[in-house]
Amino acid sequence: MAGPVSLEAAQHVHEAAAAAATTAGGLYKPKALTQHEFETLKTLCEIIVPGASKGSSAEFIDLLSSQNPEMAAIYTGGIAWLDEEMKRQYHADFLTAKGEQRTEMLDKLAYRKNMTAELGPGIRFFDWARRMTVDAYYTSAAGIKDVGYMGNRALKEFKVPQEAIDYAVKRSPFA
Numbered sequence: 662m663a664g665p666v667s668l669e670a671a672q673h674v675h676e677a678a679a680a681a682a683t684t685a686g687g688l689y690k691p692k693a694l695t696q697h698e699f700e701t702l703k704t705l706c707e708i709i710v711p712g713a714s715k716g717s718s719a720e721f722i723d724l725l726s727s728q729n730p731e732m733a734a735i736y737t738g739g740i741a742w743l744d745e746e747m748k749r750q751y752h753a754d755f756l757t758a759k760g761e762q763r764t765e766m767l768d769k770l771a772y773r774k775n776m777t778a779e780l781g782p783g784i785r786f787f788d789w790a791r792r793m794t795v796d797a798y799y800t801s802a803a804g805i806k807d808v809g810y811m812g813n814r815a816l817k818e819f820k821v822p823q824e825a826i827d828y829a830v831k832r833s834p835f836a
Contacts, residue, residue: 678720689720692727698740699723701755702790705743708767709794716801718794725793739786746783 678689691699699719706713706722713719726733743766744754751762758766769775770787798804 678717678724689717689723691723693733694723694726694736694740697756698737701740701744702736704756704763705790706794706797708763709791710798712803712807713794713798715803716798718797718801721797721801722790722793735786735789739782739790742782742786 694702702722703714703719706718710716710718722736726736740755747753747755747758747762747766750766751758753759753762755763755766766783767787769780770783773784773788776784799808
């Protein structure tokens, strides 16, 4: 994918994921990932955006991955790298590691300044996973509700909160 997913395309994927869960008795069955990879992805999505499971972010990513071999390889390879690195450092895969161990690992992967030959694949994967999780969540009904989006409607009046004006003026070079 070259850029963000359009809202129309994202809504189509969300509908397809919901339909897949409905036909499977209410539980989504992974299409591109193994059950372990899918559970790891769900956990990772939830860490990236608390509440991501309400927006079916992991389902969204898995369904897209099932239609795109390159994307599937990014996730299967990235999750495999993450599990191996967690085992090397903490003797547990990502799912079974302690919360603070997960956080410590993701803190390393969250910043490009930590780029080394050893961490490079994980940093690139985590960057991809973050972007896709955010796209998936904030195009879902739960994510749209979370930001309070009301649709493209005309406003009779738009009022900027005074605290926002004060904040901008205080930091202005002309203040």
